[in-house]
Amino acid sequence: MIVTLTPNPSVDRAVTLAALERGEVNRATDVRVDAGGKGVNVARAITAQGGEAIAVLPVGGPEGHLLEELLDAAGVPRRSVPVRGSARMNISVLEPDGTTTKLNEPGPVLDADETAELLATAAAVAGATWVVGCGSLPPGAPEDLYARLIADARRAGVRVAIDSSGAPLAAAVASTPDLIKPNHEELAELVGHPLPTLGDVLAAARDLVSHGIATVAVSLGADGALLVDRDHAVHARATIGAPVSTVGAGDCMLAGLLHGLSRGLPSADSLSEGVLWGAAAVTLPGSRVPTPADLHGIPVDLTHSPSAALALGQR
Incomplete structure (x- = not known):
């Protein structure tokens, strides 16, 4: 079972427009509402594929209640930690060419007791094979939150993965997650x-592995993903002809990767599964996560000899 900790979850509202015009009245052609936040998306994706996941998250205010209702409707098991502030509402504006514009709220302020309860709840889930700390931190949360999660997971004998950015990621890296x-x-x-x-990405990933991180997986958008560990350097990518929404695609990639690793698949096969899930997510509206039916017909190219000269983001 995979436990996800999302310190700053959201209600994700995806609004589809014919074209975004600044300063004008824009009329939506479609609207979709999902439970969101990186860890929540990981748990949703694993559940949608028939895997076992539990989402740990703070909930507060009307948006918090809506988050719980959306997770329950999606069949995602959860451990909710009540907080005084209100969960955030994030808005994604989707255009027909695949362009996504995101408006993210800051989220509730967490105090020390609420933060401690979140960490304790994530570490206390029995039967976990992975604990995953995902996303940005809400106001008031300490920058070492994910580093503390790593320490708690180690004491519980559980592998830990981190998907974050900035100072929280740097603090976590110093604690060498799996x-x-x-x-x-x-x-x-x-x-x-x-x-x-x-x-360049390969060299950076290898340096991190040499400093104690067992696996570095880098999502590269349309260029797929690269996985580096002590024994492998693997690049995988899938071609999507008509992208619909990129919201949550990287989260679905991580979900597929961990789903493979938790089942004992080799790292290369797990990366292929992750890239397949991420590519399938790009074909779906809003932050919808793929089901098994959505994976059909998407070829994944995998190589154990990544092309070092490949220029990234050149489209």
Whole structure:
């Protein structure tokens, strides 16, 4: 079972427009509402594929109640931690060419007791094979929250993965989690310099592995994903002809990767599963996560010899 901790979940409202026009009245052609936040998305994706996941999250205010209702409707098991503030509402504006504009609220302020309860709840779930700390931190949460999660997971004998950015990711990396999943930009921020080619990303990932992180998986958008551990450097990507929404695609990639690893699949096969789930998510509206039926007909190209010269983001 995979336990996800989302310190700053959201109600995700996806609004589809013919074209976004600033300063004008924009009339939606479609609206979708889902439970959101990186860890919540990971749990939703695993559940939709028939796997076992539990979402741990703070809930408060009307949006918090809606979050719980949405998770219950999706069949996602949860451990809710009551907080005084209200959960956030995030809005994604989707255009027909796949362009996604996101408006993210800051989220509720968490005090020390609420933060401690979140961490204790995540560490106390019996039967966990992975604990995953995901996403940004809400106001008031300490930057070392994920580092504390790593320590708690280690004491419980559970592997831990982190998907975050900025100072929280840097603090977590210093505590050497079993896996990190930054995207291209987050990895560049972490190492302190641009990474224009796949070879640059590969070198940065190998350096992190040499400093104690067992697995580094980097999501690269349309360029797929790269996985590096002590024994492998694997690149996988899938081609999507008509992207609909990129919201949550990286979360679905992480979900597929962990789903594979938790079942004992080799790292390369797990990466392929992750890239397949992420690619399928791009074909779906809003932050909808793929079901098994959505995975059909999406080929994944996998190589154990990543092309170091590949320029990233060149479309």
